[in-house]
Amino acid sequence: MSSPEISVGLADPLDSLLGYQLRRASTVMMADLASNLAEIALRPTEASILLLIDANPACTQSDIGRSLGIQRANMVPLMANLMKRGLVDRSPVDGRSQALSISETGAALVVEARVRMERHESRFQQLFDPDSGERLIEALKQIRAVGD
Amino acid sequence: MSSPEISVGLADPLDSLLGYQLRRASTVMMADLASNLAEIALRPTEASILLLIDANPACTQSDIGRSLGIQRANMVPLMANLMKRGLVDRSPVDGRSQALSISETGAALVVEARVRMERHESRFQQLFDPDSGERLIEALKQIRAVGD
DNA sequence: TATTGTTATACTCTATAACTATA
DNA sequence: TATAGTTATAGAGTATAACAATA
Numbered sequence: 001m002s003s004p005e006i007s008v009g010l011a012d013p014l015d016s017l018l019g020y021q022l023r024r025a026s027t028v029m030m031a032d033l034a035s036n037l038a039e040i041a042l043r044p045t046e047a048s049i050l051l052l053i054d055a056n057p058a059c060t061q062s063d064i065g066r067s068l069g070i071q072r073a074n075m076v077p078l079m080a081n082l083m084k085r086g087l088v089d090r091s092p093v094d095g096r097s098q099a100l101s102i103s104e105t106g107a108a109l110v111v112e113a114r115v116r117m118e119r120h121e122s123r124f125q126q127l128f129d130p131d132s133g134e135r136l137i138e139a140l141k142q143i144r145a146v147g148d
Numbered sequence: 149m150s151s152p153e154i155s156v157g158l159a160d161p162l163d164s165l166l167g168y169q170l171r172r173a174s175t176v177m178m179a180d181l182a183s184n185l186a187e188i189a190l191r192p193t194e195a196s197i198l199l200l201i202d203a204n205p206a207c208t209q210s211d212i213g214r215s216l217g218i219q220r221a222n223m224v225p226l227m228a229n230l231m232k233r234g235l236v237d238r239s240p241v242d243g244r245s246q247a248l249s250i251s252e253t254g255a256a257l258v259v260e261a262r263v264r265m266e267r268h269e270s271r272f273q274q275l276f277d278p279d280s281g282e283r284l285i286e287a288l289k290q291i292r293a294v295g296d
Numbered sequence: 297t298a299t300t301g302t303t304a305t306a307c308t309c310t311a312t313a314a315c316t317a318t319a
Numbered sequence: 320t321a322t323a324g325t326t327a328t329a330g331a332g333t334a335t336a337a338c339a340a341t342a
Contacts, residue, residue, distance in 0.1 A: 009207075009211055009214065009215065010200060010203070010204045010207055010211055010212075010215045011203045011204055012200070012203070012215060013199050013200065013202075013203045014196055014199065014200070016285065017265070017269055018177070018269060018272055018273055018281065018284065018285055018288075019174075019177040019178070019181055019268065019269060019272065020196070021285050021288035021289055021292065022170070022173060022174045022177055022288055023174050023177075023178060024217070024288070024292045024295075025170060025174075025288040025289075025291040025292045026167075026170045026171050026173075026174040027217070027295070028291055028292050028294055028295035029166070029167040029170055029171070029291060030167070030171060031295065032294070032295075033167055043308085045309085048162055048168070051161050051162065052158060052160070052161065052162070054161075055158070055159045055160070055161045056158045056159055059158055060323070060324090061323085061324075062322080062323060062324080063157055063158055064158075066157065067157070067158045067160060069172065069175070070309095070310090071310075071311070071312090072322095072323075072324070072325085073310095073311080073312080073313095073324090073325075073326080073327095074309075074310065074311085075324085076324070076325060076326080079324095094318075094319075094323095095317065095318045095319080095323090096316095096317065096318045096319070096322070096323040096324070097318090097319095097322085097323060097324085098323085098324080117165070120167065121165055121166060121167060123294075124166055124167065124291055124294065125166055127287075127290050127291065127294070128287065128290075132283075132287065133166065135280075135283075136166065136284065136287050137164065137166055137169050139275075139276065139280065139284050140166075140169035140170055140172070140173040141169055141173075142275050142276075143173035143176055143177060143272055143275065144169065144172045144173045144176050146176055146180070146271075146272065146275070147172075147175070147176035147179065147180075191331085193332085208300075208301095209300085209301080210299080210300060210301080218332095218333085219333075219334070219335090220299095220300075220301070220302085221301090221302075221303080221304090221333095221334085221335080221336095222332075222333065222334085223301085224301070224302060224303080227301095242300095242341075242342070243300090243340065243341045243342080244299070244300040244301065244339095244340065244341045244342070245299090245300060245301085245341090245342095246300085246301080297342095298341100298342080299340105299341080299342075300339100300340085300341080300342095301338105301339090301340090301341105302337100302338080302339085302340105303336105303337085303338080304335105304336090304337090304338105305334095305335085305336090306333100306334080306335090307332100307333080307334080308331100308332080308333080308334100309330100309331080309332075309333100310329100310330080310331075310332100311328100311329080311330080311331095312327100312328085312329085312330105313326100313327090313328090314325100314326085314327090315324105315325080315326075315327105316323100316324085316325080316326105317322100317323085317324090317325105318321105318322080318323080318324100319320100319321080319322075319323100
């Protein structure tokens with residue numbers, strides 16, 4: 001008789017680690033989101049920026065960076081690209097700050113991005129009943145809060 | 149329950165998204181692990197590779213890559229670095245495969261890595277009672293399984 | 297034909313330091 | 320002094336294509 005070799009090749013000492021499973025799960029969701037957003041030529045970070053500006057008209061790019069955990073220096077090429085594509089407008093508030101807003105072109109794309117992000121979310125949220133899903137998100141927020 | 153958004157500067161439409169909180173939580177844990185492992189000059193990926201080899205003597209670097217989700221091409225510089233530091237040995241099995249093992253030097257470092265990884269895990273696991281922690285990990289495995 | 301290890305390459309993300317101009 | 324935006328740069332992580340040797 002052949003030995004019932006399991007489908008997993010290796011013993012995995014990382015399997016029970018919260019940090020490891022968190023990273024692997026995050027990679028899976030990011031890959032799914034990225035492929036859904038690629039159809040409208042947006043990366044997850046770009047879509048997040050657009051949604052944040054849409055919800056916070058006249059915010060600055062420093063505000064966005066603080067909210068998303070992206071450094072000011074790294075916001076520059078991101079915003080430049082969104083403006084080059086005509087998705088975001090900005091107008092000076094004072095001599096150093098610029099108020100961001102979604103352009104008309106951008107508004108249409110925000111709608112499409114939101115649809116795709118909600119479809120993506122539903123795909124994974126439906127793995128859990130509403131209660132479990134909510135507890136999961138709250139647990140993740142607790143982990144995130146350690147970083148503050 | 150809705151969260152009070154007084155302390156935050158911006159309205160955050162991403163706050164209730166599983167994928168977003170997963171990514172932010174993962175970043176926090178990865179940063180904590182990285183800083184704990186930096187004291188012994190290991191990155192999280194390197195420590196994971198060492199623990200996997202330790203648990204699976206005579207495995208190949210392709211096995212490791214499959215288990216960790218790292219492509220063969222990207223395993224090459226990782227393994228080269230671990231061997232250059234004398235942490236891993238390898239010996240040919242057949243003409244194309246090489247069996248990996250932890251060296252004596254590596255074994256001492258594996259012990260230290262395991263201590264630091266367990267301390268790191270405890271710090272975050274203790275945010276939850278044992279039951280919730282276990283459910284959290286199982287939920288993350290379900291999400292990860294979508295990627296297969 | 298499929299697999300192991302490899303080279304080369306490119307793109308993204310992230311991090312830091314320094315500069316300017318404004319407040 | 321502190322902040323907004325910027326430039327330049329470097330380090331990681333990740334992706335693909337291709338190749339040689341071997342199974």
